[in-house]
Amino acid sequence: MKTIKVGGVPEHFNLPWHLCIDDGTFRKNGLDLSWRDFPDGTGAMCKALRNKEIDAAVILTEGIVKDILHGNEAVIVQEYIASPLIWGIHVDADSDFRSFEDLKDQKVAISRYGSGSHLMAYVNARNLGWDTSRLEFEVVGDIDGAVTALKEGKAGYFMWEHFTTKPLVDKGVFRRIADCPTPWSCFVIAVRKEVMDKEAAGILTMLKVLNKLTHKFKAIPKIEVALANKYDQKVEDIEQWLKITTWSQKQISVKEIQKVQEQLKELDLIPQIKDNAYFLPQ
Template structure:
């Protein structure tokens, strides 16, 4: 049985993987797929791909594109979630900050440099015409628990994270969400180490076929809204709203989208160059 390591964030987007694993669908195809939760998000998964700790990552589009350009020996093989990620802009509940303009020049909490929370802080700043050199400052807080501690204790002033994931923290009076900042592209892709693509293409195709069958009918699974609400401790109405907004994909990200992401990252001075589509993607 072929052992394959895969990583992703422990969030509702990835429930389809949990369901297929629980059903033993990979083992039925002689694949021992092992899921690893990455609470540190994209930056932590980029490191895990580089180190060979995981073979596959379900990862933010902008983060993996940046890291492949920076030398990560991996490629995008498919879009996973087609719709943009809606990032909430959060402050501590008792903070004096009332709107995004109040945050200009203050300190953003980020899970790590190169992470989605880091890159989206730039997008948010650009959206509000801030000076990217003068008006951005960062505090590394590792993960969502670190952000709760960092904002509550005043180590940082604001934090961008997926708004439905943080909704229970907002509802509990720990965070206050003062704005939303959607990513201007599909949010999650599936990235795979080049070595694994070269040596295990058939297993990779099998894995993608299984997950794609589940995501294509995900919204039709009986009581899926209640399952998500219970598993991720979210309100049913929030889950239903999220399901209404979210579309999965079963195809490779297209060239135009990849170029748009790169143009944005290049304009923000996050990547040093724009590279060919083929350097970032692999069509199975």
């Protein structure tokens, strides 16, 4: 029995993993797969991969590309979500912020440096024509930390996945100013090189089991109800999210990696652009 430790955010994208764990499908295929939630996101997962706390991660594309370029010895073994991630731009519901112009010189709440909330703040600023060198950040850890930081005025806005934060918008905790989609496919599966070298067969089995489920995931009866119940969402919101979300069963294209690298370099977030094969198993 091969043991594989996987990390990911506790969000609706990752229900297929939990279904395969709970119904014993991984175990039936010779895998003892354990899951660890990372509510503070991609930056924390990059650190856990570096520290060998986990073997694999379901992680934001831009986050792992940047971290591999900064020395994380991991490789991307597959694209997981082929569609963009919709980042909501949130402010405290009781604040006076109403537009992007109001937010221009405000500090950004981020889960940690290197996280999606950090990198997408640069993408959003660039889209708006702002001087990205003027961005300032408040590290808050997770969504709860962001709620507090915005309420106390330590930061002006916080970017996080639209549907994950929608319950807080509905409750009047956050107000959403706008959305900012990623310019690339949003989630990939990354594996430590050491694990890929030693346990390639186990990793390929893991992907085969997962892909068999994600291929039919949207057709599972009442899956929208299961998602809504598990992740504290409204069924109608989940139905909307399912329409715009595409699970992938193939490797990410070099074109997508190039797109991520070019934007990160343009924003001065990486030192250089490497050959796209650098990020993939050899």
